[in-house]
Amino acid sequence: MPRYVALLRAVNVGGTGKLPMTELKAMCIDAGFADVLTYIASGNVVFSSKLAAAKVKAALEKRLQAYAGKPVGVVVRSADEIAAVLQANPFPNEPPNTTVAIFLDEPPARNALKDVKGQQDEQMRLGKREIYVAYGSSGMGRSKLKIPAAVQGTARNINTIAKLA
Numbered sequence: 001m002p003r004y005v006a007l008l009r010a011v012n013v014g015g016t017g018k019l020p021m022t023e024l025k026a027m028c029i030d031a032g033f034a035d036v037l038t039y040i041a042s043g044n045v046v047f048s049s050k051l052a053a054a055k056v057k058a059a060l061e062k063r064l065q066a067y068a069g070k071p072v073g074v075v076v077r078s079a080d081e082i083a084a085v086l087q088a089n090p091f092p093n094e095p096p097n098t099t100v101a102i103f104l105d106e107p108p109a110r111n112a113l114k115d116v117k118g119q120q121d122e123q124m125r126l127g128k129r130e131i132y133v134a135y136g137s138s139g140m141g142r143s144k145l146k147i148p149a150a151v152q153g154t155a156r157n158i159n160t161i162a163k164l165a
Helices: 021-030 053-068 079-087 158-164
Strands: 003-008 034-038 044-048 074-078 099-103 123-126 130-134 154-157
Touching: 003 053, 003 079, 003 154, 021 034, 021 044, 021 053, 044 158, 053 074, 074 079, 079 158, 099 158, 154 158
Parallel strands: none
Antiparallel strands: 003 044, 003 074, 034 044, 099 130, 099 154, 123 130
């Protein structure tokens, strides 16, 4: 049975989208997913399912909307895809806690970084369905970086991706 990772967008970050991980786990079990594990409170869940990734995404989004009363973005990757994202990190010498992959549903356009605003010392690279960002010395908290192509994505730092993998 395939193993998946679901990454929820804007959950338990900065006081928005409160969702206890026990509730998320219960939703996954209710959807028929097996071997469900959550990782930290920012909307990361690992599980097994016989369903295809698109059906997993739809089942989880339906339950999350019923719970939250509004759409909650979900990105789904297979376990192998998560491992590949980690391996493809174009910034292996940058600190893993300030280097992120922004997960997208679709591959980014080749010119996805053209309209970036507020770039200081951040480095960016496109992945298969990700945008990698290594935040420079100013760090994520002080960064003014805006990536329009990533607005519907959800970011995880390399440390989190490694744990999920």
